[in-house]
Amino acid sequence: MRGTPTGRQLRLGMELRKMRERAGLSSTQAAQLLGIKQNQVSNIEAGRHGVSPERLRTIACHYDCPDKELVEALTTLTPDRKRGWWEDYRDILSAGLLDLAELEHYGTALRTAHTAGIPGLLQTMDHAREVFHQVVPELPPPEIEHRASFRIKRQGVIFRRRAPVPYQAIIHEAALRMRFGGRDVAKQQLKHLLKMGEHPNITILVIPFEAGGFPGAGQPVYYVHGPVPQLDTVQLDQAHGIVLLDAEAQLDKYRRILDRLTALSLIELESRALIHSIIQTI
Template sequence: MAVRKPPTERQRRLGAELRKMRERVGLSLTEAAALHRTDKTTISNTESGRFGVSADRVRVWAANYACPDHEYIDALTDMARERRASATYWWDEYRDLLVATVLDLAEMEHHAVALRAAQITHMPGLLQHEDYTRAVFAEAVPPLQPEDLERKLEFRIRRSAVLDRPEPPKCTFIIHEAALRMTFGGRKVTKLQLGSLLEEAERDHVTIRVLPFAAGGFPSAGASAHYAYGTVAQLDTVQIDSRAGSMFLHAETHLANYRAVLDRMEERSLDPNRSRDFIRKAIQEL
C-alpha cells in the first residue's frame, strides 16, 4: 500500500476553511455527516486536510451550510481543483529534500495576489542577492553540508522568480535599518546586496520602505512577518519564523493583528524615494 503524502499547508487550509464554515452554523461532526450523507470520520479527515475534496463537494457542503459568500466559495473550489488536478509545481522537485514548511512558503507566495513583508535583521528572502544568501546560510547552526547549502540556495533563488511573472503579486517590503547594516559576507557582499535592493525597487510592482533606527520603537520589534493576500480576504495567510521553523497563521484575530502591526511599521518607515536615498547612503558608508 502506497504511503499517503502529508498534506501541504494550502491543503490543510482548505480543510480548515470547511471546518470554519461548519462551525459558523453550529453543527457538530455528527450533524454535518448526516447533512452531507456521509460519516463523521470523512468530515474530520477532510477538515484536517488528510482527505482530498472535489470542487463539487465544496459547493455542496457550502450550500448545505447556507454560506452566502459566493466569492469565498469560488476561491475554495479553485483550491480544491488544484489538489484534485494533481498539478506539479516547481517546488515539488524538493519534496524529499527540504523541510515541508519551506515548500509551503513557496506555495503561499505562488498563490498570493499581493505580498507584504517586514524584516528586522535579514533582507527579505525574495530580494536576496545570491552571494548574500550564501553568506546567511553559511552561518547556520549546525553547519550545513556543502550539498545542502547549494540546494537551499538554489531553492531561495527559484522562489524569487515569483517577482518575474507576467502578472506578479504587488509587493511591499519593510526593511529595518538593522538589516541594512548587518554585513553578512563582509562589505563587498553587503554592497552587492544593497545595490540589488535599489534595482529591485525600480520594478513597478515592488515597493521598498526603510524603517530607520531614528523611527524608534514599533510593535513586534523582535519578529519578522510575511503576509500573503489571498484572492478573498478570508484566505489571507501570515507566515512567521521561529528557531523551530515556520508557522502559518490564518485565524481572523491573527490576521487582523498582523495587518495592524504592518500598518504601524509602514507608517513609521520612510517613503519609497527617501528609502532609496537611505540605501544609497548606506552603500557609501560601507
C-alpha cells in the same frame, strides 16, 4: 487518500470545518446531510481527502454558508492538477519551506517587514548562502546550496510575466548596514535592492534609525494576502522552523503592525536615497 497534506490542503480542510461548526453541525450530522461516512468528513477537514470545486459548493450549500465570495475563494484551494516547481524539493527540504513557496505562488499580494535581515525574496545568491552558513546547528554544504537555490527560485513569483504579485518590503536601516559575507557581498546586495525596487510591482521602504521605536519586537513578519481577507496568512520565522498563522485576531494584529511600520518608514524615493548613501560608506 493523500499522504501528508500540504499547508494549502490543511487550510481548505480547516475552513470547511469552521464552516460546518458555524452551521452548528457535528461531523456525524454533516455526513448524513452529504450522504457520506463520518470518517470521510474528518478526512476532508484534515486535508487528507480532496474535494472538487463542485463538491465544495455543495458542501457550502448544505452548511447554509451565506458568504458566496468566500465559497468561491475556497474553490481556488481545491486540488490543482499542475505540479508546483517546489515539489522538486519534496524529499530534500522541510515541508514548511515547500508550504511557504506554495502559499506565495497562490498569494494575491505579499507584505513583509525585517529589522535584522534582508527579506528572502530580495536576496542575492551570495547573501542567501551566507545567511544559511549562519544556521545553528551548522548545515552541510549540499543543504546550504539546496536552501539557497530554493530561496532564489521562490523569487520567480515577483518576476513572472503574467500577473507578477505586488510585493512590499519594509527593511530597517540596521539590516541594511549588516555586512553578511563581507564588504563585496554586502555592497552587491544593496545594489540589488535598488535594482529590484525599479520593478513596478515591488515597493521597498526603509525605517531609519531616527524613527525610534517600532512595534513587533523586531520579529520578521510575512503577510500573504489570499483571494479574500479570511484566507490571508501570516508567516513567522522561529528558531525551530516556520509558523503559519491564520486566526482572525492574529491576521488583524499583524496587519496593524505592518501598517504602523509603513507609517514609520521613509517614502520610496527617500528609502532609495538612504540605501544609496549606505552603499557609499561600504
